[in-house]
Amino acid sequence: MNESRLESFLAKIYVDENARAKFLADPRGEAVKAGLTPQQIEDVVKIDRDGLELLAESLKRKKQGGR
Amino acid sequence: MIVRDRFGLGWRPKLALGILSNLDRIDVVEVIADDYFRAPHRERRALRTLSAQTPVTLHGVTLGLASSVPVEVKRLDQIARLCADVGPVSWSEHLAFVRGGGIEIGHLAAPPRCAATIDGAIANLRRARAIAGIAPQVENVATLIDPPGSDRDEATWVSEIIRNSDSHLLLDLHNLHANALNFNFDPLDFISRMPAERISAVHLAGGKWIGRHEAPRLLDDHLHDVPDPVYDLLEEVAARTPQALTVIIERDGKFPPIESLLDQLDRARAAVARGRQRARVLAA
Numbered sequence: 001m002n003e004s005r006l007e008s009f010l011a012k013i014y015v016d017e018n019a020r021a022k023f024l025a026d027p028r029g030e031a032v033k034a035g036l037t038p039q040q041i042e043d044v045v046k047i048d049r050d051g052l053e054l055l056a057e058s059l060k061r062k063k064q065g066g067r
Numbered sequence: 068m069i070v071r072d073r074f075g076l077g078w079r080p081k082l083a084l085g086i087l088s089n090l091d092r093i094d095v096v097e098v099i100a101d102d103y104f105r106a107p108h109r110e111r112r113a114l115r116t117l118s119a120q121t122p123v124t125l126h127g128v129t130l131g132l133a134s135s136v137p138v139e140v141k142r143l144d145q146i147a148r149l150c151a152d153v154g155p156v157s158w159s160e161h162l163a164f165v166r167g168g169g170i171e172i173g174h175l176a177a178p179p180r181c182a183a184t185i186d187g188a189i190a191n192l193r194r195a196r197a198i199a200g201i202a203p204q205v206e207n208v209a210t211l212i213d214p215p216g217s218d219r220d221e222a223t224w225v226s227e228i229i230r231n232s233d234s235h236l237l238l239d240l241h242n243l244h245a246n247a248l249n250f251n252f253d254p255l256d257f258i259s260r261m262p263a264e265r266i267s268a269v270h271l272a273g274g275k276w277i278g279r280h281e282a283p284r285l286l287d288d289h290l291h292d293v294p295d296p297v298y299d300l301l302e303e304v305a306a307r308t309p310q311a312l313t314v315i316i317e318r319d320g321k322f323p324p325i326e327s328l329l330d331q332l333d334r335a336r337a338a339v340a341r342g343r344q345r346a347r348v349l350a351a
Contacts, residue, residue: 002183003135003179003181003183003184003187003216004134004135004136004167004168005168006179006215006216007134007135007136007164007167007168007178007179008167008168008169008170009167009168010167010176010179010214010215010216011164011166011167011168011170011172011176012167012168012170014172014176015170015171015172015173016170040215040216043179043215043216043217044215044216046215047212047215048212048213048215050278050279050282050284051210051211051212051213051249051284052212054211054212054277054278054284054286055176055210055211055212058174058211058277058286059172059173059174062173062174063173
């Protein structure tokens with residue numbers, strides 16, 4: 001259950017621009033709100049921000065251009 | 068012992084004519100399974116015809132098998148029906164998650180590399196085999212982000228899934244090349260840590276650099292030619308695998324003339340031949 005919560009959280013910040021902006025502004029607060037475990041909170045707080053932005057941009061382009 | 072490797076291309080509508088005109092140089096065609104789940108009857112019939120002409124392997128992109136969440140039976144039923152209809156030589160999917168909490172990511176995402184996603188993937192692969200009748204080959208994915216929540220490296224995570232399931236590995240060498248460059252690990256070490264006897268297929272592709280100048284990342288976009296280091300990795304895989312390999316070049320756009328793709332297939336054949344030769348010399 002806890003792992004699926006982390007997957008859901010990641011899916012949201014990967015594709016939802018508003019959710020991602022909120023997360024980047026307050027990573028710990030958003031992770032707590034999402035009900036992640038203490039370890040998961042520490043993991044997402046340390047997220048690779050460059051990678052997150054590039055992934056989000058890549059997903060957005062794929063959505064616009066199809067597969 | 069004669070090893071019958073197969074070399075082929077991903078089937079894309081814009082490549083269809085080129086592929087059909089060159090079946091003497093193409094041993095196998097890889098078809099995106101999801102494109103046919105809801106396809107009209109005539110398109111299914113065309114796929115069956117293609118399958119009668121040349122070996123076809125089906126490649127799924129939306130099951131999301133590497134997840135702690137069980138894969139939906141209705142999705143497995145779709146691939147099972149397509150396999151029964153088309154009679155592919157094999158089918159494959161990705162070690163990725165593609166949705167969570169009702170949100171579709173729209174592409175393949177690397178899941179947290181941890182015990183829960185290993186257990187989830189193994190359970191999902193068991194379900195996939197039970198419903199489709201044959202176990203899928205599973206492919207390592209490219210990622211632009213080091214997945215949060217990971218407690219082991221990619222090689223450990225992939226090899227644990229392969230060793231504890233019935234699935235064989237579809238080793239995507241451009242995904243490996245990109246991840247190795249982006250996250251600073253040795254791709255040869257990755258290959259050496261895979262169970263060599265369980266590698267049965269290989270993907271080759273190309274990509275481009277994106278991101279900040281001081282911290283660029285290689286994007287696996289399938290829009291560029293296969294780069295030289297990927298052929299070197301293919302040689303290494305061939306040197307380690309005595310069994311037959313199916314090698315597919317994936318190209319999704321910016322299509323070059325078919326002759327260019329056939330030349331890249333020939334380079335793949337040559338790389339595999341060099342690897343096999345190295346293995347023979349070592350064994351002698």
